[in-house]
Amino acid sequence: MNMNNVFKKSAVFSLFILFLNALNAQVDYTDFIVSGELGSYYKVAVKERIAVPYVSSREADMKYTKRVIRCIDVRQKMNKCINWPKSALNEHLMTALWEGTITPYRSDSLLTPMTSVDFQSRLSYEIQIFISTDPEDPTIGYDTIIQGVMEASSIQKFWLLEEWNFDYKLGVFKPRIIGMAPVYQRQFSFGLAPEQPLCWIKMDQQTRDVLDRWELFNRYNDAARLSFDDLFQMRLFDSYIVFENNVFDLMINQFEEFEDDQVGALVKADEVKNDLFIFEHDLWQF
Numbered sequence: 134m135n136m137n138n139v140f141k142k143s144a145v146f147s148l149f150i151l152f153l154n155a156l157n158a159q160v161d162y163t164d165f166i167v168s169g170e171l172g173s174y175y176k177v178a179v180k181e182r183i184a185v186p187y188v189s190s191r192e193a194d195m196k197y198t199k200r201v202i203r204c205i206d207v208r209q210k211m212n213k214c215i216n217w218p219k220s221a222l223n224e225h226l227m228t229a230l231w232e233g234t235i236t237p238y239r240s241d242s243l244l245t246p247m248t249s250v251d252f253q254s255r256l257s258y259e260i261q262i263f264i265s266t267d268p269e270d271p272t273i274g275y276d277t278i279i280q281g282v283m284e285a286s287s288i289q290k291f292w293l294l295e296e297w298n299f300d301y302k303l304g305v306f307k308p309r310i311i312g313m314a315p316v317y318q319r320q321f322s323f324g325l326a327p328e329q330p331l332c333w334i335k336m337d338q339q340t341r342d343v344l345d346r347w348e349l350f351n352r353y354n355d356a357a358r359l360s361f362d363d364l365f366q367m368r369l370f371d372s373y374i375v376f377e378n379n380v381f382d383l384m385i386n387q388f389e390e391f392e393d394d395q396v397g398a399l400v401k402a403d404e405v406k407n408d409l410f411i412f413e414h415d416l417w418q419f
Contacts (some may be wrong), residue, residue, distance in 0.1 A: 176358065179348045184341035184362050187309065190300060197299040197306075199409060202241075202376035202384075204316070205291045211371040215291075215364070217350040222361060225347050226315055227285040230332065235340055237332035241294050243312050247332055255331060256283045283317060283331075290316040292330060292375070293365070297409055299416065306413045310336045310365055336365075374402040 207216045207223075215222045229235040230252060237247040247255075267273035294312040299305075314330035334340060345362040349369075364370060376384050385391060385405075391398040 179358050179360050180346050182345040182360055182362075184338060184345045185366075186338060188303070190298070191302070194300050194302040195298055196301045197297075197412070199297045200378040201295060201297070201374050201405065203293050203295065203372040204375045205293065205370050205372045207289050207291070209371050214350040214352065215361075215370070216289075220348045220350070221285070222291070222347070223285040223288040223315060225361075226334075227288070229343060230334075234343055235334055238312075238335060239333070241312055241314070241330075241333050243333055243335045252332060283319075288315045288317050288331065290328065292316055293372070294333075299412075306416060312336055313365075373399065374405045377405045 205212055205215070207213070226235070230237050233249060237252050239245045239247055239251075264276075265271045265274040292314040293310050294314070295308045295310045297306065297308045313334045313336055314332065316328050316330055318328050319326045341362050344365070345360045347361045349359040349361050349364050351357055351359050359369070375386070381388075385401050386395065386398040391401065
């Protein structure tokens, strides 16, 4: 009787092993590719994420609000992960804006959306160059206009429009990102044009759900990939302030005293950041 049980258990175990081998034989490892990587398991944690909604706030609970615009330069060491070649934010945004997955807006008021024709026309550019036709006299030739389309790689900066709110009811002083703008500079024959936003993007739940499905490189653990929504919500970037809400509605470097003093503009940006720090510190000083 005991021997029969042993044989039955052995047969069941053998069938189970054969079943596992059959499953392994059907695995196609070429499908286990995420962001151009071949791995030993299928990574779906980031692709299936949904952004955690913001906590609802009332105007009566807001005792202090400061609106600023800060600039993220992806060429800084801490921001290198934003332009990870396998999952770069500028490439993702350009594709999503072109396909209509994310709606572009004309200004930081985030009230007037851009049509697909307007956005595509903003991507196009014309450059006038001189072509010499006489090898002995380089001044002989003609002018021509070259047309092209701006590439995503030319976007090296991003502006974040955010509000620092002190919620009296919750007892927290924290920022909330309202909008984002990819920033670019065009090259002309006379030099570089001033930096300007390509468009503005409203950081609502719909946009955050899209950002939450784009992988962000994690330098500490490949099994714990983050998303771009994690980047913004957990403040995993380095930046500097370029705008503080003012009566003239000017950027910091547009004020007369900072037009020819970029270092002074950076000092002013640090002063604004320090004012926010002091305000929060004084809230909890007993």
